[in-house]
Amino acid sequence: MNIVTLLPFIVLIGAVFLMTRSAKNKQRQAAQMRDQMHPGTGVRTIGGMYATVKEVNDDTVLLEVAPGVHAIYAKNAIGAVLEDAEYNRIVHGIDPESETPVVPDDASSLTEADAEAPADKKIDLGKGEAAEAEKAAEPESADKAAEPQAKDVKDAKGAERDGKDGDTDAK
Numbered sequence: 001m002n003i004v005t006l007l008p009f010i011v012l013i014g015a016v017f018l019m020t021r022s023a024k025n026k027q028r029q030a031a032q033m034r035d036q037m038h039p040g041t042g043v044r045t046i047g048g049m050y051a052t053v054k055e056v057n058d059d060t061v062l063l064e065v066a067p068g069v070h071a072i073y074a075k076n077a078i079g080a081v082l083e084d085a086e087y088n089r090i091v092h093g094i095d096p097e098s099e100t101p102v103v104p105d106d107a108s109s110l111t112e113a114d115a116e117a118p119a120d121k122k123i124d125l126g127k128g129e130a131a132e133a134e135k136a137a138e139p140e141s142a143d144k145a146a147e148p149q150a151k152d153v154k155d156a157k158g159a160e161r162d163g164k165d166g167d168t169d170a171k
Helices: 003-035 084-092 112-116 128-162
Strands: 042-045 050-056 060-066 069-074 078-082
Touching: 003 078, 042 060, 042 084, 050 084, 078 084
Parallel strands: none
Antiparallel strands: 042 050, 042 078, 050 060, 060 069
């Protein structure tokens, strides 16, 4: 036989070997992790439930899922054995002393200039005196502006009747 015809079979056998080897490594690591369980250890099940180990048997584990509530699980149902600090952080919300800065929910505490400005002071948007002058002159100019608008309305109605407004249907 020619080596070229055997090459696909050799590659296929090699791929199968590598896949089974990695699967065996994962099984071995999972078994080691489950062997680390002892009473008092925090665990996460494959379903995502956090519990404390109370008793370890050959194939089963007795877990305390809530204070006074115990359940029996298969050892294979344990997804992860957690360190005490991580378990307390997730389940009880107890953060170990860390040096990470606390980030505020909003940016108001990050700006010092706004903190110094008094809250009672209104911001002038430039409409002070100019707006008052326009309001005083408005009644006189409103009468003059009303007359041309009425004339424009009449012109628009007349254009509609003539059909010269540009909205005629094409035939």
